[in-house]
Amino acid sequence: MTETAVHVRGLSKRYGGTPVVDGLDLDIAHGEVFALLGPNGAGKTTTVEILEGYRDRDAGTVAVLGEDPGKAGRDWRSRIGIVSQTATDASELTVREVVTHFAANYPRHRDPETVIEQVGLGEHAKKRVGRLSGGQRRRVDVALGIIGDPELLFLDEPTTGFDPEARVKFWQLIRQLSAEGTTILLTTHYLDEVEALANRVAVIARGRLKTIGEPETLGGRATAGAVVSWREDGRLMERETTNPDQFVAELVGKSGGHVPGLSVQRPSLEDVYLQLIGTSEDLDTTPELRKETA
Numbered sequence: 001m002t003e004t005a006v007h008v009r010g011l012s013k014r015y016g017g018t019p020v021v022d023g024l025d026l027d028i029a030h031g032e033v034f035a036l037l038g039p040n041g042a043g044k045t046t047t048v049e050i051l052e053g054y055r056d057r058d059a060g061t062v063a064v065l066g067e068d069p070g071k072a073g074r075d076w077r078s079r080i081g082i083v084s085q086t087a088t089d090a091s092e093l094t095v096r097e098v099v100t101h102f103a104a105n106y107p108r109h110r111d112p113e114t115v116i117e118q119v120g121l122g123e124h125a126k127k128r129v130g131r132l133s134g135g136q137r138r139r140v141d142v143a144l145g146i147i148g149d150p151e152l153l154f155l156d157e158p159t160t161g162f163d164p165e166a167r168v169k170f171w172q173l174i175r176q177l178s179a180e181g182t183t184i185l186l187t188t189h190y191l192d193e194v195e196a197l198a199n200r201v202a203v204i205a206r207g208r209l210k211t212i213g214e215p216e217t218l219g220g221r222a223t224a225g226a227v228v229s230w231r232e233d234g235r236l237m238e239r240e241t242t243n244p245d246q247f248v249a250e251l252v253g254k255s256g257g258h259v260p261g262l263s264v265q266r267p268s269l270e271d272v273y274l275q276l277i278g279t280s281e282d283l284d285t286t287p288e289l290r291k292e293t294a
């Protein structure tokens with residue numbers, strides 16, 4: 001087994017002379033849940049599709065499960081699972097038929113009935129895929145992504161269209177797959193999804209890496225200044241401090257025990273993310289480039 005599941009150095013891709021992935025470096029360890037975050041047009045899908053072997057790159061070194069995705073064959077493909085942004089065709093086949101049919105493509109696959117249950121489609125197994133709701137159809141995509149028991153699973157915005165209950169169930173499924181050793185590369189626009197699932201997250205904008213780290217400590221979150229607020233004589237008080245522990249201890253001391261309305265707030269992942277990509281040059285303001293073939 002190679003040291004990393006995904007190894008990327010200097011990855012670049014241009015469309016019509018415009019760089020959309022621009023010198024990206026990434027390493028994803030085996031068993032890691034890794035998230036790619038970035039605004040629309042940041043280059044996430046382009047990056048993921050290069051790693052999946054579905055797009056060419058212009059420059060850079062890429063190894064996915066030890067092989068160059070641009071050259072890897074069927075054996076390699078059977079070791080990866082893909083849930084792409086493009087949904088499964090509205091099929092006349094039932095959920096059970098589609099999942100069972102797909103399973104037959106893999107030398108080693110999961111049990112179709114178990115997978116259908118795992119994605120929460122047990123009671124819809126006999127329904128035609130074309131008759132499912134958008135969120136239910138997305139769950140079929142997830143089922144097809146995991147049916148081959150992949151070592152590495154690519155999830156491109158997997159929970160778009162899910163209701164809150166379905167998202168929480170999906171998160172449980174991802175945690176279970178991760179506990180079983182599956183490496184997962186996830187792109188999402190939901191910051192709570194990143195906090196709930198990812199071991200590490202990379203923020204990219206305009207095809208460049210802005211920062212990489214654990215969601216809890218990204219952008220110095222854990223050690224950033226905090227805002228302490230409390231009520232005093234009926235008024236709301238606020239104080240920014242780099243040492244909230246000490247400040248709260250002093251407040252408690254002064255008040256003789258109870259501090260009404262006490263709260264301590266550190267920057268959220270959303271605050272850090274918006275700060276990182278907040279500069280206008282990082283947002284995709286160019287007109288949509290013509291879709292060319294990769």
Ligand SMILES: Nc1ncnc2c1ncn2[C@@H]1O[C@H](COP(=O)(O)OP(=O)(O)OP(=O)(O)O)[C@@H](O)[C@H]1O
Pocket residue numbers: 015020038039040041042043044045046047284288289290291292293294
């Ligand atoms: N086949 C293509 N031909 C030309 N331009 C393309 C092609 N595919 C993507 N692009 C452009 O490359 C840029 C990056 O697109 P990409 O889909 O990778 O972004 P993304 O980060 O996944 O965005 P989103 O969050 O909206 O899914 C965009 O400006 C897009 O218009």
